[in-house]
Amino acid sequence: MAELLDSNQTPGAPGNPLSWSRADKDAVGTAYSLSSQVWYTSAGGVVTEIYFPDVDTPQVRDFQFIITDGATFYHDAQNDFDHQCEWPDAPALSFRITSRARDQPYVIVQDVIAEKGSPCVLVRVTLQGDQAFLDKLHIYALLAPHVGGYGAGNVAHRASTANGDRLVATRGNYWLAMGADCGFGMTSCGFVGVNDGWTDIIANRRLPVWNYDAAKGGYVALTAEIDRAGENQFVVALAFCVDEPTDITASTPNKALIAVSEALAYPFDDPSSTYSHRGVFLEGWHGAVEAPFKPTAGVTSDGDALFELSRNVLLAHEDKTANGAFVASLSIPWGEIVRDLAAGYHMVWPRDMCQSALALLAAGAQDPPLRGLMFLVASQSKHGSFPQKFFIDGNPWLPDAKQLDEYSFPIILAYHLREANLLGQFDPAAMVLAAAGALIANGPMTTQERWEEQEGYSPSTLATNIAALVCAAQWADAATAQFLLEYADFLEAHLEPWCVTTQGTLVPGITQHYIRILPTHNSGGFIFPEDPNTATIQMRGYGGQANTVVDAGFLELVRYGVRAANDPIIVDSVKVVDAVISKTLPQGPAFYRYNHDQYGQGNDGQAWYDGAPFGKGRPWPLLSGERGHYELAAGGDATTYLRALEQFAGPRGLLPEQVWDMPDLANTSFVLGGPTGSAMPLAWAHAEYIKLVRSVSDGRVFDRLDVVAERYQAQPGQPPRARRDIEVWNFARPVPTVAAGKTLRINLPSPFSLHWSSDDWATSKDQGATQTAVGIYYVDLATQAAEAGTSRVFTFFLVDKQRWQGANYSVALRP
Known part of the structure; x- marks a missing residue:
């Protein structure tokens, strides 16, 4: 020894x-x-x-x-x-x-x-x-x-x-x-x-x-x-x-x-x-991938070099003790100012991980995406949720914020594997239904959107939520499937009321467009009405009207099939994005996360830290990939965006989280269009590139879910399949009014009996909640148009606790 x-x-x-x-x-x-x-x-x-x-x-x-x-x-x-x-x-x-x-x-x-x-x-x-x-x-x-x-x-x-x-x-x-x-x-x-x-x-x-x-x-x-x-x-x-x-x-x-x-x-x-x-x-x-996908000739500009390297970079981000655990990046952003106990990006984000798994599926890998799904199943909480980010042993990084898109992506991954007939003997039904239940129990607003900063109604989060619920219905019994689809319909029907301003001022002549997010709380209290024209937003270093801040997250609605690429509001919103948060760099078109973003390198090259007064968000290459997917869906040519990603990878062949958008900075590594001090490689960016190559090769968006598009993009002469007559009430969103004539659906994640009245308690009724296979219980209260001006009042008897809720609630019926 x-x-x-x-x-x-x-x-x-x-x-x-x-x-x-x-x-x-x-x-x-x-x-x-x-x-x-x-x-x-x-x-x-x-x-x-x-x-x-x-x-x-x-x-x-x-x-x-x-x-x-x-x-x-x-x-x-x-x-x-x-x-x-x-x-x-x-x-x-x-x-x-x-x-x-x-x-x-x-x-x-x-x-x-x-x-x-x-x-x-x-x-x-x-x-x-x-x-x-x-x-x-x-x-x-x-x-x-x-x-x-x-x-x-x-x-x-x-x-x-x-x-x-x-x-x-x-x-x-x-x-x-x-x-x-x-x-x-x-x-x-x-x-x-x-x-x-x-x-x-x-x-x-x-x-x-x-x-x-x-x-x-x-x-x-x-x-x-x-x-x-x-x-x-x-x-x-x-x-x-x-x-x-x-x-x-x-x-x-x-x-x-x-x-x-x-x-x-x-x-x-x-x-x-x-x-x-x-x-x-x-x-x-x-021998890492038995039958790798070969892009169509001419799709890439480098003989598929970046495509093949990106596939292996994603494979390298999988753990070998917890098979299927894909981390976001083998790097610690701005590590030169970070010391011990830094999690960096070498952790699991369910969102990023599912992007990697789906990209590997697009690249021809079969086992790694399935391993990823099984890892997520093992990491799911008993309530059906997933941590915001966590170590491969399952322990979350605290504080843990609820991000509803991260509840949705594992469902979408499971659906893709099912459609590809790659689940084998593994049955994800329990995970799928539990995640769908958690999505409903913790919604409809998200505590944080995909940029991990703001609560409220986010177009990108809602896109994944709607898509996931439609996918989850494929595993449910008939009654539960109907319930899941109707909740997805409720979200879909509120996309424009929640997320589209009709009083936009960012681009002359365009008043109607998607906003980044609609905040739903102020100092802990609910904000009603939910109005993107009047709501305000407070971000890192910026406060103002919510309809003055935009991102391109609404493109996810097109990606998954919730909205058509030629939807007039989508088209106008793309014009706003191009005018407000895009920049042409030598490598090609680039996009910022949103205007007024402060997560990024300082103008003098300073490393970002939480609370830094000098931070400035820089362009994210993966967003060029998202735009390329939209261009393809719209019947255009995505080549410009593919080439931009290839150029952003540079001679190193690695895609960064952010790129420098200013002239070369003397005595530093920062050159125009080159990486900043944030993460590189970013697995999500490599995943977006792989999927865009696959999409262009196939002539259709790889992530598109036909089952979603068939529900929400009605064909000429056919009636819509989705319901638009349901309004949902829960303790996360105790909506104070509902249009008379709609059905008021009251959801809780535990059994209850509803004690309610339509005449201010002159008479009352008791109605037991209907149970679903996703752990959600609900009661539907029908209303009639003629009842406008009245209200529904109600309280709850909580069956599990064998006690009354101890408060009355009221929903006014408006014309």
């Missing part, structure tokens, strides 16, 4: 606090193998966050090299080189970082993969240049652990093994180990900014003099000289393990050390060998 050296301990704990790395990644990767539970990323010429044993637990902040001749130059891998990152084996997720020294004649090339059979990252380093010059170089590996997701409280050791010295770090029962095939020379464990390798060599401009055995309880860094003995190529291995102590044994790094030794015992890449790491790595990715 390895001996952890401890005698020469490092002074200066805890060291300087260290943030995470930048979020605009140059590359991300993993081996397509369940045995290799490790994910790696790169930015700025170095390896950045490495995740283990699952996709939401980072263990490393960064790994890089220091190069010096010991006398005249001391090169920092991030600051003294010009970098190029590429995919030499695309679409396999191996990447190559080529770094050219700016003031010296040499190049360092790093090829990065994972060992297929263990959680071990392999970095093959090749030095290029005149041999006489290369012989003068001293190469040092510098590793900054953030074990278990924390920089604080780490412990580092030199480890003496039969295979030579290694370096290890730990926190809790997590361990990492580092070794090289050529062995290490000097090694040291230090505290960041005090006595780590960077401070020793770069800051002090000298060959290292510190060689500490152990650094305990702080922000630590591991430094190792590469003992290359004149060789210009070597391999460094970084392996990980979890080792639980027992009553008679302590936690040790042995499993990680073994993984390092085993990985270094085989060639990185040797065509003459029966086994090489790169060979089996590539085999794994080449």
